[in-house]
Amino acid sequence: MADVIKKATRESYGEALAELGDKYENLYVLDADLAAATKTGIFKKKFPERFFDCGIAEANMMGVAAGLAATGKIPFASTFAMFASGRAFEIVRNSIGYPHLNVKIGATHAGISVGEDGATHQCNEDVALMRTIPGMTIINPADDVEARAAVEAAILHDGPVYLRFGRLAAPVFNDKDTYKFELGKGIELTSGNDITIVATGLMVSEALKAAETLKEDGINARVINIHTIKPIDKEIIVKAAQETGKIVTVEEHSVIGGLGSAVCDVLSESCPAPVKKIGVNDEFGHSGPAVDLLKQFGLCAENIVKTVKEFI
16 A cells, blocks of 8 residues: 555545535534644635634534524534543533534544644544434544545534544545445445454554455455444444454544444444454553554554454
């Protein structure tokens, strides 16, 4: 995958909003003094009358978004994942989730790959927090093509949506001409009956790399991309467990409450099977180059290969 184009999904988010602004006149964008980083500044430049900078007041921004949604607008409230899910949690829960308002939360800079910003900004708990809010849809796209499709899917969905985007450039492996995003449906990227690797977000491309290496060693791994963590695709997970026996989950998020936990919830109810979770263990991150940190925390193809071999 050396020649693959790479692009950060936060950039895809900003560009998608600007493109879709023409198609959806009731689309509004809010930011919390981070428009340059979240890339919502692209929308601001094109549609200044539909963009609101709420300043460093994330909770207030969620309240403003709730108000806009109550008047029939489709607001995207944007900021770093740490602030969107952490600092503003109570407002998201009570002012957006409880009345089930049509607010979309664009959370960028999620996970360890925020890099040099360090532990205070490396949000590895956001999916766990958002999963607990009744009726909240959670989307974690894996590449540029998927991220753009996810933004429009969020617009078309009636209800609150939490979209998770990354700072680090991710390999673009989906074909924009053939890719189809279906909310709540996982995608089987490679076939295999020896073991299943269920991945989300930035880790999907690493899972594909791992599968290539494993195949050279005679291990055929099925790779499934779960872009919608809630509601999760139960059918594809149960089928994988029945046909391959064991599952490895991979996520740039805490192993507590994220994709791995969601997969375990499904299997414990429908098809008990051994699951090994790869993610950030019960610890905080720290400052450093993003790629180095991902390797240090085991969020890389090499560790996936190692884990699969030991698990088998």
